[in-house]
Amino acid sequence: MADLISYVWMCVLVMVTIFKQLPNWSIIFGGLVLLPTVSALPNAGPFPDISFNVFSQFILEHLGSDITLSQVLVVLFTLTENMDLLSLHSRQQNPKYSGEAHSSPSAWIKCLAHELQERLGTDQNQLYADQETAVSDTVNVISTNLDALAKTLGLYPYDSNGKFKGKLKPVSHESIQPVHMICPEAVVCQMAKCKPQSLVLEVKLRDIPRVTLIKGCTAHANVQVLTGQCPGCKTCILQIMSVLQNQETNIPKYT
Numbered sequence: 001m002a003d004l005i006s007y008v009w010m011c012v013l014v015m016v017t018i019f020k021q022l023p024n025w026s027i028i029f030g031g032l033v034l035l036p037t038v039s040a041l042p043n044a045g046p047f048p049d050i051s052f053n054v055f056s057q058f059i060l061e062h063l064g065s066d067i068t069l070s071q072v073l074v075v076l077f078t079l080t081e082n083m084d085l086l087s088l089h090s091r092q093q094n095p096k097y098s099g100e101a102h103s104s105p106s107a108w109i110k111c112l113a114h115e116l117q118e119r120l121g122t123d124q125n126q127l128y129a130d131q132e133t134a135v136s137d138t139v140n141v142i143s144t145n146l147d148a149l150a151k152t153l154g155l156y157p158y159d160s161n162g163k164f165k166g167k168l169k170p171v172s173h174e175s176i177q178p179v180h181m182i183c184p185e186a187v188v189c190q191m192a193k194c195k196p197q198s199l200v201l202e203v204k205l206r207d208i209p210r211v212t213l214i215k216g217c218t219a220h221a222n223v224q225v226l227t228g229q230c231p232g233c234k235t236c237i238l239q240i241m242s243v244l245q246n247q248e249t250n251i252p253k254y255t
């Protein structure tokens with residue numbers, strides 16, 4: 001494998017007096033499209049595609065009434081990031097050979113529940129419904145909730161008849177990637193001889209250049225680069241990102 005080449009973006013705010021040379025910027029950014037992009041996990045499964053209504057109903061019925069969005073997301077991504085553990089857990093729920101004991105909840109899912117408890121700390125009571133607060137074995141309650149949520153999300157390799165459908169695959173997060181836009185950092189004109197008035201976007205949609213944006217070690221293709229314009233002095237303001245190569249960085253290698 002070739003040595004690591006990482007890309008470090010340096011954001012520089014540049015103010016350029018308008019001179020109708022936007023195509024030049026397109027050339028600069030266009031060259032960056034040649035950068036490598038991070039591909040999806042090989043042999044990955046799709047992200048759970050249940051309706052938000054079903055998901056929210058589950059949260060309302062099984063988790064604490066004061067649970068926050070970030071805590072809900074921690075629970076969701078804890079499940080989607082632990083397919084191996086869910087496979088082990090579900091296998092114990094479906095004994096196949098003599099001597100195997102049905103275990104629900106399994107020690108696997110209990111371990112995950114305990115880790116979530118530690119993560120939420122003093123808010124760990126949000127991992128179960130309010131009416132469950134009197135229960136002494138909270139790990140068991142949380143494990144049951146995680147098991148039920150995994151099944152609601154389709155992260156369970158057995159059908160309703162107990163037939164094995166195939167090993168759970170790592171979950172791809174490609175479908176939930178956000179939209180990225182590159183915009184000026186400044187929100188008003190910063191020219192010394194001008195007023196700090198708000199910037200407007202006057203570039204036509206078809207003229208907006210698109211680039212590959214590197215954030216951390218992830219490449220996001222086809223990102224729009226928006227240029228702001230001061231309506232007073234006609235100054236264009238944009239954010240330019242340059243590329244540096246650094247052989248000594250500790251950013252993970254592309255493989």
Ligand SMILES: [Zn+2]
Nearest residue numbers: 189194230233
């Ligand atoms: Zn101005």
